[in-house]
Amino acid sequence: MSDTVSTTLEDGIAVILLDNPPVNALGHNLREPLFRALEAAKANDEVKAIVIACAGRTFIAGADISEFGKPPKAPSLPDLIGLLESIDKPTVAAIHGTALGGGLELALGCHYRIAERSAKIGLPEVTLGLIPGAGGTVRLPRLVGPEAALGIIVSGKPIGMDEAFSLGAVDRIAEGDLKSEAISFAREKLAEEAPHHHIRERSDKLQIDDAAFETAIEQVARKARGLTAPVKAAESVRNAVTMEFGAALAREREIFLERVASEESAAQRHLFFATREAAKVRGVGRDIEARPVARIGVIGAGTMGGGIAMAFANGGLPVTLLEMNDEALARGLHQIDRNYAGSVKRGSISEDEKTARLARIQGTTSYDALAGCDLVIEAVFEKMDVKRQVFGALDKVLKPGAILATNTSYLDVNEIAAVTSRPQDVVGLHFFSPAHIMKLLEIVRGDRTAPDVLATALALARRIGKVPVVVGVCNGFVGNRMLAARREQNEALLLEGATPAQVDKVFTQFGWPMGPFQMADLSGLDIAWNNRKSLGQTAPIADALCEAGHFGQKSGRGFYLYEDGARIPIPDPDVQALIERKAAELGVERRSIDAEEIIERTLYPMINEGARILEEGIATRASDIDVVWVNGYGFPLAKGGPMFWAERFGPARIVERLEHWHGRTGNALFEPAPLLRQLALTGGGFASLA
Structure with a gap:
């Protein structure tokens, strides 16, 4: 007996119950007493x-991630599963909730698996830059x-019991x-004369079509889009087919330990x-309790409002969707229908699901129709x-306690709030x-936003599958x-000597899905x-392109050429000539610019x-x-975000290079932030500020 593992004997069946709240993570405090119990x-x-079962709301939901990268404590999970596989008495995993990662691996060490219909199983390690x-x-x-x-392994997504049972993953x-x-099932298996085979002894399912x-x-x-873990996971599945069981297991563990030590996994x-x-x-x-929300306006x-309506309907x-006139409303509802039809065509939703989602969206041209809404969000033109x-x-039509939300990308939420009572x-x-x-979903907290409004926004974000981050009010x-x-x-980089293709290549090699000039052409x-x-601002090259009617992909020309409606960007000699002409007009001396300079002049100001x-x-x-x-914004997942990436070489390096470019250009953009200077002096990192 221990705090986390207890054993009861029920007429010859040992029920080993694991209880390590909240999700029965396989930390050392669970592995060690489970090893002794087995x-x-x-x-x-x-x-x-x-029978191995779990208390609480779930089976084992995975390893204890906080142990990764620390000195291992015996017994390891492979040791635990090795012991389980050495037992010649029938062993049954009783699964409820989720059996994920190490939890599923432990269940795979048993002879049999029984699960509640609502359970899910999966191996999500690739989402952390690892492999099982x-x-x-x-x-x-x-x-x-x-x-x-x-x-199952390279997607990292859990599967439900209907699929798991049809595949043979649960018995x-x-x-x-x-x-x-589970006890009855174990007793049935005990009564069978046939020997109980562990998975390691099976090979009948390993016959494959090599080419497929x-x-x-x-x-x-x-x-994989630059991520290594899915490729390594696929390699390890291939090893299961081509190698002897023990050798494949040993190689999987080697790859796993390499991944644990990788920057990519640390970032994820x-x-x-x-x-x-x-x-x-x-x-x-x-x-703080969230306010009840039954209807959205x-x-x-x-494009934006329709997408938001779909997000809530999904x-x-x-949702009550408001437009100023019938024509605009019909156009918006038609586009929503087309978007859902595209999802059906791709197989991501069924025709029935499309019908159900569309039925949740009702159009109107009257503000009065919003009176019963619990939260209304505007997605109108970005003007104060x-x-x-x-x-x-x-303010005039919504009931007391209703939440008024703005989808503004830049504007002052406090100024917007000030017009209401x-x-x-x-x-x-x-x-x-x-x-x-x-x-x-950036949740913007105004000076007077109530705590329960924030709690409601956070709960709603999770309900519609968004990742919420609460931020303060400032421009952008x-x-x-x-x-x-x-x-x-x-x-400035173009005028001084770089080309759009060169800058974009530096970005894609860094891991961005596309570079800034290709992105500009895509968005228009x-x-x-x-x-x-x-705003009274100018951009010599982009302004000249727009004045010529070159708006990007939609017009066939922008920073690149797009031939015959294709989306493939082709370097445009006319754009290069325009850049050189503008540089001469502005007295900019052109020179060779390398990848490191492009990174320092685009990403370092962002960190600043x-x-x-x-x-x-x-x-x-x-x-x-x-x-x-x-x-x-598409920052590479494998680099963990801009602030995490910056920790790799530290604030001192960033300050030194910012000062270099400040000296070269005199541009205030490169003036190091006081916090950055402070961290450079103390040797601290951004993580230490939390």
């Missing part, structure tokens, strides 16, 4: 069969076949009390914890006078386009403010042009702006900034 059950002649390290890639292929195992689905049925399997592995490599584990931390908001404790049925919430007009109208009910909900797909909040710093030098150069004109954001309290922690940039 040894005792193995040696006890009164024990004829063993205790036999998952070697045992699962023997149980369900290499192709099915490959799909029975319990319809009644799990523990009772190799094609599947090639697809994994293509989809950082983001795992950072996402959890981001949900902890100052002044919003567990005692969305104002504006354009989360099961009814337009936003104020909308909030004034909402209830600034405590106003919050920023900054979605990212396309809103029904992008994970990030966290993401767009840093984006402005990142792209400020883009045109006219959008930023109109914004610049309204991140430091200012922390100084001002706009972001609570550096890790919140990382969550924003990975989930909303």
